[in-house]
Amino acid sequence: MPRTGVFICHCGTNIAGTVDIDKAVEASRNFPGVVHADEYRYLCSEMGQDIIKKAIEEQDLDRVVVGTCSPRMHEATFRKAAAEAGLNPYLLEVANIREHCSWVHKDMGEATPKAISLLRAAAAKAALNTALEAPRLDVEKRALVIGGGIAGIQAALDIAEAGYEVDIVEREPSIGGRMAQLEKTFPTLDCSACILTPKMVEAAQHPNVNLLTYSEVEEVKGFVGQFDVKIKKKARYVDSVKCTGCGICWEKCPSKAPSEFEMGLAKRKSIYVPFAQAVPNVPVIDRDSCLYFRKGRCQICEKECPPQAIDYEQQDEIIERRYGAIIMATGFDQLDPTIYGEYGYGQHPDILTGLEFERLFNASGPTGGKIVRLSDGKPPKKVVFIQCVGSRDKARGMNYCSKICCMYTAKQAVLLKEKVPDAKSYVFYIDVRTAGKGYEEFQRRAAEEYDVAYLRGQVGKIFPEEDHLVVRGVDSLSGRLIEINADMVVLAAASIARCDAPEVGRLVGINSDSYNFFNEAHPKLKPVETHTAGVFIAGACQSPKDIPDTVSQASAAAVKAIGLLSKDKLQGEACTAEVNQAECSGCLYCEAVCPYSAISPVEIEERYHGGTLKRTVAEVNPALCKGCGSCTVACRSGTINLKGFSNEQILAEVDAICLQR
Amino acid sequence: MSTAVNENAAGWEPLIVAFCCNWCSYAGGDMAGTSRMSYPANVKVIRVPCSSRMSPMFILRAFQRGADGVLVAGCHPGDCHYSTGNYHVRRRLSAFKRLVEFTGVEPDRFEVRWISSSEGDKFADEMADMTNKIKALGPNGKMRDARWQNIT
Numbered sequence: 121m122p123r124t125g126v127f128i129c130h131c132g133t134n135i136a137g138t139v140d141i142d143k144a145v146e147a148s149r150n151f152p153g154v155v156h157a158d159e160y161r162y163l164c165s166e167m168g169q170d171i172i173k174k175a176i177e178e179q180d181l182d183r184v185v186v187g188t189c190s191p192r193m194h195e196a197t198f199r200k201a202a203a204e205a206g207l208n209p210y211l212l213e214v215a216n217i218r219e220h221c222s223w224v225h226k227d228m229g230e231a232t233p234k235a236i237s238l239l240r241a242a243a244a245k246a247a248l249n250t251a252l253e254a255p256r257l258d259v260e261k262r263a264l265v266i267g268g269g270i271a272g273i274q275a276a277l278d279i280a281e282a283g284y285e286v287d288i289v290e291r292e293p294s295i296g297g298r299m300a301q302l303e304k305t306f307p308t309l310d311c312s313a314c315i316l317t318p319k320m321v322e323a324a325q326h327p328n329v330n331l332l333t334y335s336e337v338e339e340v341k342g343f344v345g346q347f348d349v350k351i352k353k354k355a356r357y358v359d360s361v362k363c364t365g366c367g368i369c370w371e372k373c374p375s376k377a378p379s380e381f382e383m384g385l386a387k388r389k390s391i392y393v394p395f396a397q398a399v400p401n402v403p404v405i406d407r408d409s410c411l412y413f414r415k416g417r418c419q420i421c422e423k424e425c426p427p428q429a430i431d432y433e434q435q436d437e438i439i440e441r442r443y444g445a446i447i448m449a450t451g452f453d454q455l456d457p458t459i460y461g462e463y464g465y466g467q468h469p470d471i472l473t474g475l476e477f478e479r480l481f482n483a484s485g486p487t488g489g490k491i492v493r494l495s496d497g498k499p500p501k502k503v504v505f506i507q508c509v510g511s512r513d514k515a516r517g518m519n520y521c522s523k524i525c526c527m528y529t530a531k532q533a534v535l536l537k538e539k540v541p542d543a544k545s546y547v548f549y550i551d552v553r554t555a556g557k558g559y560e561e562f563q564r565r566a567a568e569e570y571d572v573a574y575l576r577g578q579v580g581k582i583f584p585e586e587d588h589l590v591v592r593g594v595d596s597l598s599g600r601l602i603e604i605n606a607d608m609v610v611l612a613a614a615s616i617a618r619c620d621a622p623e624v625g626r627l628v629g630i631n632s633d634s635y636n637f638f639n640e641a642h643p644k645l646k647p648v649e650t651h652t653a654g655v656f657i658a659g660a661c662q663s664p665k666d667i668p669d670t671v672s673q674a675s676a677a678a679v680k681a682i683g684l685l686s687k688d689k690l691q692g693e694a695c696t697a698e699v700n701q702a703e704c705s706g707c708l709y710c711e712a713v714c715p716y717s718a719i720s721p722v723e724i725e726e727r728y729h730g731g732t733l734k735r736t737v738a739e740v741n742p743a744l745c746k747g748c749g750s751c752t753v754a755c756r757s758g759t760i761n762l763k764g765f766s767n768e769q770i771l772a773e774v775d776a777i778c779l780q781r
Numbered sequence: 782m783s784t785a786v787n788e789n790a791a792g793w794e795p796l797i798v799a800f801c802c803n804w805c806s807y808a809g810g811d812m813a814g815t816s817r818m819s820y821p822a823n824v825k826v827i828r829v830p831c832s833s834r835m836s837p838m839f840i841l842r843a844f845q846r847g848a849d850g851v852l853v854a855g856c857h858p859g860d861c862h863y864s865t866g867n868y869h870v871r872r873r874l875s876a877f878k879r880l881v882e883f884t885g886v887e888p889d890r891f892e893v894r895w896i897s898s899s900e901g902d903k904f905a906d907e908m909a910d911m912t913n914k915i916k917a918l919g920p921n922g923k924m925r926d927a928r929w930q931n932i933t
Contacts, residue, residue, distance in 0.1 A: 190807075190811045190814070191828070192803075192807070192808060192811055193811075216811075216826070216828075218814060219810065219811040219813070219814025219815060220810050220811070220814060220826050221814075221822075223814035223815070223817055224813055224814050224817070224818065224819050224820055224905070225819065225822045226819060230822040231822060233822070234822045234825065237825055238825065238826075241825070241827065631864065651863075651864045695830065713833075713865075713869055715863050715864040715865045715866070716863075746863060747830050748830055748831040748833055748834065748862075748863035748866050749829070749830050749831055749833065749834030750831065750833035750834065750863070750865075750866050750869050752834065752836065753833065753834065753835065753836045753837075753869075753873065754869075762830070762834065765829060765830055765834060767836065767838065767839075770827065770829065770834075770836075770839050771838070771839065771842055773827045774798060774827065774839060774842050774843050774846060774848075775842070775846055777796075777798055777825045777827070777843075777848075778796065778798070778843060778846030778847045778848055779846075
């Protein structure tokens with residue numbers, strides 16, 4: 121039989137006003153296992169806590185029930201007091217007789233019996249409470265950043281500056297991401313490369329940052345503080361230690377393939393760096409187009425390479441490392457607008473997406489920085505920009521706003537006017553959205569000073585006629601049909617999640633929304649955390665974002681990661697699920713419902729008829745379990761229980777409450 | 782307190798057991814308290830970490846022991862503290878409600894509700910609605926374990 125002490129708080133008159141405290145104390149004395157009952161005006165005060173501590177010691181109590189305010193308010197306070205008196209804190213139970221009783225019922229006739237009922241339930245549960253220990257978890261003081269765009273670079277630099285090691289895994293041969301593809305940035309028109317390249321170099325040279333480019337995460341195991349990650353370092357066929365980045369190999373290489381960096385508008389060599397400022401400045405060989413790999417001859421790069429860095433025998437390498445925290449910064453893609461047949465994308469070289477048009481401005485881009493039509497090389501005089509291609513389109517595209525298109529379109533129209541002074545821009549829009557510092561002013565300038573015509577309405581058809589494109593649309597403000605003979609059409613295609621985002625999310629155990637953008641733990645209060653402890657998100661992998669928002673979020677994610685890495689030990693959850701493996705049938709229904717991947721199959725050996733029998737059963741990792749208890753109900757043999765909220769404890773509460781019947 | 786009441790006598794009051802998830806509905810109950818939103822004392826709350834912790838066993842036991850109504854409350858779908866718990870309970874308990882009906886207990890005696898931590902008013906309203914509904918249905922005669930009534 122337990123030795124339970126019951127302590128009832130008056131909370132001034134908050135409880136005592138509607139609950140007859142003396143009656144409740146008297147009734148408590150008669151509960152099974154109760155050896156001591158007391159009351160105090162403010163139990164949460166130091167004096168009140170001392171009463172509990174003293175009674176634990178003097179009365180040799182091994183269970184404590186407090187009848188007070190909500191456990192969400194002061195459970196921690198009383199558990200701490202119990203612990204100070206040498207009692208395991210999980211042997212204390214709270215009966216919520218304030219928020220759930222005295223404050224919501226009118227008089228003592230109603231509230232007193234209910235308070236007694238709640239106290240009886242708490243005492244019945246407490247009798248079955250067991251001493252619990254929250255696991256203490258080690259922290260590997262190293263972070264992994266997945267994605268080497270501006271979000272990943274910023275997060276990694278912040279973590280590195282705080283004194284922790286950080287690895288950046290980037291799938292492409294160079295870090296830089298989408299921002300490296302941009303010519304200028306809105307609303308200040310500073311050159312994207314000029315502000316990004318120093319950060320890329322800083323990341324490469326920082327002693328705490330380790331770049332793993334041309335690499336992908338293969339597997340993530342473990343949990344917060346101890347993620348065991350397998351990273352595949354794809355073969356570059358170039359020894360990055362020997363390579364000096366002189367560029368002779370790609371000058372001499374005879375075979376070409378469409379450049380991914382240039383959105384396929386230009387060709388690159390088969391041995392290549394994606395762009396001139398690539399970090400690291402080490403080329404890779406693209407096996408699919410390389411003559412040597414396709415036909416077994418050529419080897420010009422090998423012959424020409426001064427430091428003899430070419431290595432055709434290089435193999436993919438698997439790196440296994442442990443990390444304390446992971447930041448996802450995997451970025452975004454642009455929607456392929458071919459699904460919008462009326463815009464004719466892909467059928468005419470002068471119909472481009474926003475990102476393709478951006479490349480035309482770049483001095484090292486497909487046209488050497490000249491704004492010309494790809495069809496005939498002449499500068500365009502009339503350019504039509506179409507907004508919301510795939511964004512805010514419930515029927516065929518995405519419901520959401522891609523956020524950056526209004527601004528980059530205004531930017532491109534301004535840049536166009538500067539490069540081709542007699543060019544005229546037309547922008548078909550649904551709404552112009554320019555929330556952001558200096559954004560509205562910039563867009564107004566585009567419209568007023570750069571002669572950009574904003575037409576509210578949609579385009580119904582684009583078709584080629586002679587040497588131009590006929591754009592037919594409707595101006596929804598005047599209701600008139602509009603026909604523009606354009607030289608070029610730029611489609612603001614929606615920003616979408618990376619096509620493999622759900623798989624990558626599953627690797628680290630985070631989920632995505634209906635558009636495959638990663639879910640944050642709380643849309644307002646936990647914008648960079650995820651439901652998986654120790655995994656944070658930054659940048660456009662969470663939702664479409666401009667550069668300032670991306671950088672802010674990256675720094676926020678870095679701070680969260682630093683906070684985690686700065687701890688020597690992490691406190692786990694004490695109320696976790698527990699499997700009785702002797703009874704477990706190994707059906708693993710529990711594994712399927714666990715939102716934290718905390719349950720996994722394990723093979724055990726059992727003695728059976730003199731021999732040993734191997735069978736598979738479920739095992740709960742207490743470091744991962746958050747104690748929701750969903751598995752306990754999924755278990756067919758009822759053999760999983762939740763510590764702190766066990767079947768027996770909850771049933772005891774039910775019985776105690778129903779005892780009035 | 783422990784004497785069996787004559788339920789047919791005038792002044793019969795129903796007993797309703799409400800299982801509330803810690804993060805939304807229990808906190809919604811706290812909010813009802815903080816806002817002094819009164820509801821009948823017939824409702825007694827048992828705290829569970831997540832509505833997906835709700836085993837049908839707990840509900841059946843409440844009916845066996847004499848509860849006249851059982852309410853399970855969790856976070857709104859999509860808001861579960863544990864991501865997906867309330868989706869599981871939604872499926873499990875909608876199937877379970879059919880079983881309750883099959884056993885002869887009026888299905889209205891068992892309800893699942895979504896109450897967020899900010900919905901103190903909704904918490905109080907749901908508790909009052911449930912109480913009124915059960916009052917109209919009268920005492921629960923089915924599934925009662927008669928032996929239990931003699932235990933003091």
